[in-house]
Amino acid sequence: xxxxxxxxxxxxxxxxxxxxxxxxxxxxxxxxxxxxxxxxxxxxxxxxxxxxxxxxxxxxxxxxxxxxxxxxxxxxxxxxxxxxxxxxxxxxxxxxxxxxxxxxxxxxxxxxxxxxxxxxxxxxxxxxxxxxxxxxxxxxxxxxxxxxxxxxxxxxxxxxxxxxxxxxxxxxxxxxxxxxxxxxxxxxxxxxxxxxxxxxxxxxxxxxxxxxxxxxxxxxxxxxxxxxxxxxxxxxxxxxxxxxxxxxxxxxxxxxxxxxxxxxxxxxxxxxxxxxxxxxxxxxxxxxxxxxxxxxxxxxxxxxxxxxxxxxxxxxxxxxxxxxxxxx
Amino acid sequence: xxxxxxxxxxxxxxxxxxxxxxxxxxxxxxxxxxxxxxxxxxxxxxxxxxxxxxxxxxxxxxxxxxxxxxxxxxxxxxxxxxxxxxxxxxxxxxxxxxxxxxxxxxxxxxxxxxxxxxxxxxxxxxxxxxxxxxxxxxxxxxxxxxxxxxxxxxxxxxxxxxxxxxxxxxxxxxxxxxxxxxxxxxxxxxxxxxxxxxxxxxxxxxxxxxxxxxxxxxxxxxxxxxxxxxxxxxxxxxxxxxxxxxxxxxxxxxxxxxxxxxxxxxxxxxxxxxxxxxxxxxxxxxxxxxxxxxxxxxxxxxxxxxxxxxxxxxxxxxxxxxxxxxxx
DNA sequence: CTGAAAGCGCTAACAC
DNA sequence: GTGTTAGCGCTTTCAG
Numbered sequence: 001x002x003x004x005x006x007x008x009x010x011x012x013x014x015x016x017x018x019x020x021x022x023x024x025x026x027x028x029x030x031x032x033x034x035x036x037x038x039x040x041x042x043x044x045x046x047x048x049x050x051x052x053x054x055x056x057x058x059x060x061x062x063x064x065x066x067x068x069x070x071x072x073x074x075x076x077x078x079x080x081x082x083x084x085x086x087x088x089x090x091x092x093x094x095x096x097x098x099x100x101x102x103x104x105x106x107x108x109x110x111x112x113x114x115x116x117x118x119x120x121x122x123x124x125x126x127x128x129x130x131x132x133x134x135x136x137x138x139x140x141x142x143x144x145x146x147x148x149x150x151x152x153x154x155x156x157x158x159x160x161x162x163x164x165x166x167x168x169x170x171x172x173x174x175x176x177x178x179x180x181x182x183x184x185x186x187x188x189x190x191x192x193x194x195x196x197x198x199x200x201x202x203x204x205x206x207x208x209x210x211x212x213x214x215x216x217x218x219x220x221x222x223x224x225x226x227x228x229x230x231x232x233x234x235x236x237x238x239x240x241x242x243x244x245x246x247x248x249x250x251x252x253x254x255x256x257x258x259x260x261x262x263x264x265x266x267x268x269x270x271x272x273x274x275x276x277x278x279x280x281x282x283x284x285x286x287x288x289x290x291x292x293x294x295x296x297x298x299x300x301x302x303x304x305x306x307x308x309x310x311x312x313x314x315x316x317x318x319x320x321x322x323x324x325x326x327x328x
Numbered sequence: 329x330x331x332x333x334x335x336x337x338x339x340x341x342x343x344x345x346x347x348x349x350x351x352x353x354x355x356x357x358x359x360x361x362x363x364x365x366x367x368x369x370x371x372x373x374x375x376x377x378x379x380x381x382x383x384x385x386x387x388x389x390x391x392x393x394x395x396x397x398x399x400x401x402x403x404x405x406x407x408x409x410x411x412x413x414x415x416x417x418x419x420x421x422x423x424x425x426x427x428x429x430x431x432x433x434x435x436x437x438x439x440x441x442x443x444x445x446x447x448x449x450x451x452x453x454x455x456x457x458x459x460x461x462x463x464x465x466x467x468x469x470x471x472x473x474x475x476x477x478x479x480x481x482x483x484x485x486x487x488x489x490x491x492x493x494x495x496x497x498x499x500x501x502x503x504x505x506x507x508x509x510x511x512x513x514x515x516x517x518x519x520x521x522x523x524x525x526x527x528x529x530x531x532x533x534x535x536x537x538x539x540x541x542x543x544x545x546x547x548x549x550x551x552x553x554x555x556x557x558x559x560x561x562x563x564x565x566x567x568x569x570x571x572x573x574x575x576x577x578x579x580x581x582x583x584x585x586x587x588x589x590x591x592x593x594x595x596x597x598x599x600x601x602x603x604x605x606x607x608x609x610x611x612x613x614x615x616x617x618x619x620x621x622x623x624x625x626x627x628x629x630x631x632x633x634x635x636x637x638x639x640x641x642x643x644x645x646x647x648x649x650x651x652x653x654x655x656x
Numbered sequence: 657c658t659g660a661a662a663g664c665g666c667t668a669a670c671a672c
Numbered sequence: 673g674t675g676t677t678a679g680c681g682c683t684t685t686c687a688g
Contacts, residue, residue, distance in 0.1 A: 004681060006681075006682095016683095020683060020684090051680090051681080051682095052683090053682060053683085055681080056682050057682090
């Protein structure tokens with residue numbers, strides 16, 4: 001049986017309220033009694049009961065970060081940043097909770113949130129439908145929730161996302177400056193808001209610059225009559241590689257530019273260079289935290305429904321073939 | 329303000345206890361009142377308060393699965409299996425919680441557990457020191473906890489692990505049967521109990537069979553005078569590949585057998601075949617769940633301190649070079 | 657400085 | 673069938 005305030009009170013011949021005050025360093029209790037009570041609590045192995053505290057406080061001082069899994073940096077980074085930011089700035093705990101993209105699990109977690117098992121939640125959804133189903137439950141009861149990185153199409157819950165549009169415009173511009181005359185967009189994934197914004201930007205900017213533009217999926221076979229200088233856009237390195245696998249003829253006698261988000265591992269093969277837009281997960285995490293916290297603390301009235309906060313990319317890296325370019 | 333029993337009671341002109349009973353389908357309440365109360369609760373968006381329920385029940389009906397991250401199947405599988413098993417057999421929820429191998433986060437989570445934020449925990453620790461520091465806190469207060477897959481050296485908390493010793497003995501035997509005359513063990517990682525057991529088994533069985541035996545780390549350079557048929561053992565494919573990278577001469581004119589755990593991706597290059605011991609994560613998860621649950625339900629007295637439950641591997645797969653072996 | 661008492665939201669004996 | 677009462681463990685007025 002775990003020690004309670006009552007038990008300590010009895011052991012120390014004082015009232016529970018005194019024990020409570022002593023343990024919370026209330027200046028009103030005499031130093032002597034505080035010390036005896038504290039040592040008593042220590043030797044009895046006292047720990048405050050979490051449920052009781054949450055009940056009386058009406059809050060848990062906890063925010064959940066709900067993510068599908070932790071395969072890549074896209075999900076690792078928010079976990080780290082949000083945890084320390086919430087702790088330092090708000091004295092809140094972050095609990096990273098996984099739903100593994102399983103609708104049942106996801107549902108149960110949302111249920112628990114509705115029961116106020118946490119004060120707020122930051123959600124990084126998968127592109128799938130699962131995520132859309134339940135977010136209205138949270139919004140309906142005014143539960144503090146924020147989507148990050150991705151989000152269901154027309155959710156009323158505020159979202160913190162990368163400014164994909166401007167990042168892609170910029171990358172198209174860089175490609176044009178480097179001589180590209182045509183753009184192939186393999187962003188694919190209809191229904192994913194991030195990919196959609198990226199595609200729109202690529203289309204917009206390439207038109208503006210009079211570049212040939214082709215939006216296609218990974219299996220599309222591009223005619224070999226296309227210009228010598230082309231740029232391939234996708235959301236990830238793997239998408240680019242998949243596309244090139246079925247279009248290996250493109251690399252023959254061409255200067256290819258590759259552009260994607262987050263990471264490029266290894267050489268920019270078969271391209272000349274690869275542009276990589278690094279998303280700013282630190283800023284995104286912090287803004288998401290600020291948003292949930294302001295909703296938790298009741299300033300939430302000011303958050304417009306369906307707000308979309310766009311965070312610029314941290315940088316656009318240029319990955320080139322260092323062996324070719326190395327002097328000598 | 330979220331709806332409470334009290335508010336529903338007032339709205340329905342009944343007592344809170346009646347509302348409570350009605351919502352839990354207590355047969356004592358009249359069907360009519362039950363229905364009105366239920367519809368009332370529905371339209372008011374009532375959800376039971378999690379903290380209050382946990383407080384009065386004295387338990388949370390929740391078990392945490394505490395893991396470093398979710399990079400590989402070693403951590404994915406337990407999450408899936410434990411979640412459904414706990415739900416189906418015990419009506420308990422599983423929450424997958426990440427500590428990201430960060431000592432601070434890990435500590436806070438253990439703290440929360442000590443405050444009974446969950447009824448029990450299954451821990452898959454990293455090989456690092458972080459994990460050992462805090463497990464005595466849990467054990468000291470009799471908090472239901474079980475280590476799975478790996479565990480700190482001499483912890484008193486029960487552990488569910490793979491029967492690494494017998495799996496490795498069997499694999500050594502298979503290698504011998506396939507003609508191997510020598511064994512190189514690259515299991516490395518001193519301090520990791522699983523790796524240690526595997527190494528012991530490889531030594532034991534290779535001695536018994538009069539095979540040459542060499543235990544070394546990845547950077548060790550093996551003399552080229554060794555027998556033609558050798559087997560390389562490690563805990564993972566990557567460890568084997570790292571070793572072979574610095575010992576590429578070994579592959580010349582030799583029939584190499586490779587043996588590791590969990591997965592082999594691609595061809596068994598540069599070996600002839602690769603043996604892969606598949607750990608039985610389903611059984612391990614289920615036994616771990618049964619253990620925590622028996623501790624939670626008070627039958628815990630029977631669990632001997634420092635118990636180690638060894639689960640046999642699911643199977644030992646043989647991965648061969650299908651191109652070479654394909655007929656024609 | 658400390659105790660008494662009320663209450664957080666919910667459940668469960670115990671009345672009637 | 674339903675209301676009354678007490679209590680889970682803790683915090684927080686309000687007295688004294």
